[in-house]
Amino acid sequence: MSTEVEEPPSGAADADEIASEAAAVAAPDVIADSLGEYVKIWLARVRGGDSGALPVLLGLAAIVIYFQARSSLFLSAGNLVNLMTQAAWIVLLGMAEVFVLLLGEIDLSIGYTSAIGATFTCWLLVPPNPWPWPIAVLVGLAVPAIFGGLEGLIITRLRLPSFVVTLAGQLLALGLLLEVMDWAAPGSGGTIRLYSNVLSDIEGGAMSPLAGWIVMIAAVALAGTLFVVRDSRRRASNLAAPPASVTALKIVLMAVAGVVVVLIGNTNRGVAVAVRGVPWVVLLILVVVVAYSFLLGRTRFGRYMYAIGGNAEAARRAGINLSRIRVAAFVLAGLTAGIMGIVYASYLGSVSTNVPGGQNVLYAVAAAVIGGTSLFGGRGKMLGAVLGGVIVAVIYNGLELLGLGAAAQYMWTAAVLLAAVTVDTVARRGRSTT
């Protein structure tokens, strides 16, 4: 008999060992009976290398402390709101990348396709005869989505590596961007202003302080209700559910995070005139994260994404249409890039051919990977891309605040990305040897 496979513990004496082995890899939600046990299992997982958001949060805290120590402006309300608007587009591009990374693919083109989409949007809104902004937005989303779909088709039909196809896509998109800009706004120097107040307000405008509170309370209440309802339905069906104390703790943490964001947003950050309120883009990100998390976590499509990323052959034998899911992932990545393009245009107030599309896409991959998405496919969450995007944005923002230029930004981001990939690879190695 083979000796490579470890013998399973036999008998009741080893039951504890089974438990701790299981704990090292299973989500504590489903096996813990109490808060104490939850923490214990969670710690076992951290030791086992699958630590979830913990290192990301610790890293974020360390970076924040560093910047605050160097510049007292860092944690000012004005800068933190600024940070939110900077993080928004990185987070969105990171979420776009999660869709393809989950399949073990990559999309290097979305930095420029997003700009193409935004160019169409801005162009349609140029006076004197602007289109209604929703139509302009739809066009701006559709163009990168179609571009992504075409890349997906090439990748699945011709069985080419996505790295090469989307690298070609990146160059093609840059070329198209120049072409489209030249055709839409000849003689403009490659820039179109964003003429829609609605779209400018995504990054530039803010909810009223009261609206901020209402949105936050509604979001926390809704999420909390969903948690509690889900747990009680599981208990009613005699299935294991997380202990009530754990769920309560989660809701409290969520509420605290919400309160902090709203408090920051509602602090006056104006100099001459009072400026208050949470930027609208925070709400946009919230909606997108919830929608995408639902798609990945609660639908067949999402389940198949993880299955293909984990073991494509198993997914194929289960009757899953791999090509369709793959193409859909590239379409979703493109669509999300379209959202990012409009947010980016809103952030800059215009769209331009000078957009650093190649750099942005690398920030996006960094955000996704820092947030726990595996480059090897099958593992990752949308919420992680938010955390990762915030980290990248903090570095970007903090170094700018310290007056350090692009050189330091690149090197810092490189260091963090390298650290994240190392964690990912080491964790993966740890898992495969169990």
Added chain:
Amino acid sequence: MTTPSADDARPATAGRASAPDSDQAPQEQETHQAQAPAVGDPAGPQDANGADGLDGAQPLLRLVDIGKNFGPVRALSDITLDIPPGQVTAIVGDNGAGKSTLIKTISGIWHQDHGQILWQGRPIHLHSPKDATGLGIATVYQDLALCDNLDIVQNMFLGQEPVRHWQLDEISMEKTAKRTLADLSVVTIRSVRQPVGSLSGGQRQAVAVAKAVMRQARLVILDEPTAALGVTQTRVVLDLIRRLKSQNIAVIVISHNLTDVMSVADRIAVLRLGSLVAVGPKSQFDAESVVDLMTTGTSKRLAAEPAEVSHPAGQSSGSSSEH
């Protein structure tokens, strides 16, 4: 295709004759009565009667003269084999004997070049694995086809997830998965929400089998289920096979491991160089005779019972001469 024409005619009629028989009932006595079902390959008409006379019980699956070539390589020649319901049939053979080719034919991965497959007496044509699954033929390959990053429930329902109110019905999935595992007496798994990557080899095998059983399998084909397992894990899997049998599910086990085969099989079929050299109840074999059959195609130990074994060696000029 060197198949003798007489051989073509024989099992076809046998198959049709048996088709209108009673439905599948578990026929335990078959093992005792079937002293004659030793169907070798071109063994002659009297064997056909013997096969048909599987004591009147309709076999769940009947292979008639299955042949498969890969270019000039003859992978299977004229395999005629009955798989009775509710029994464990072990298919043994050395590397390259055609075991994998045979089960891939049964599970619809590829179509046989000639011959016929009868499922509960009716001729069937399997053009894809889906056809086989639809009939209730589930194959668990050695690689198990599990996604390590998904949990047990997610793996068991992969591709068949029930949807309720626009989202996956996790509760019904989890309940069904737990019930199926409990029915198979799989008790060592702490939570069905554990990722499969965290399970031991035997547990993974159990999950793969449970996945097959959950889809109303009538016949479960296990490809080398114990090949990578230690002693304890092997015991778990053998218990699982007995458990399947007790639920009146027919099992085909492909194995190299004769100890496992002797411990769990009801019937043994020996393949050698693409031909079926012997088939019969386990009582007619012992480990040494099986090894003899696997390696040489004959066994002196079985000489006393000539009905049990057909010796392709005797007529090897025909089919078993390897090009």
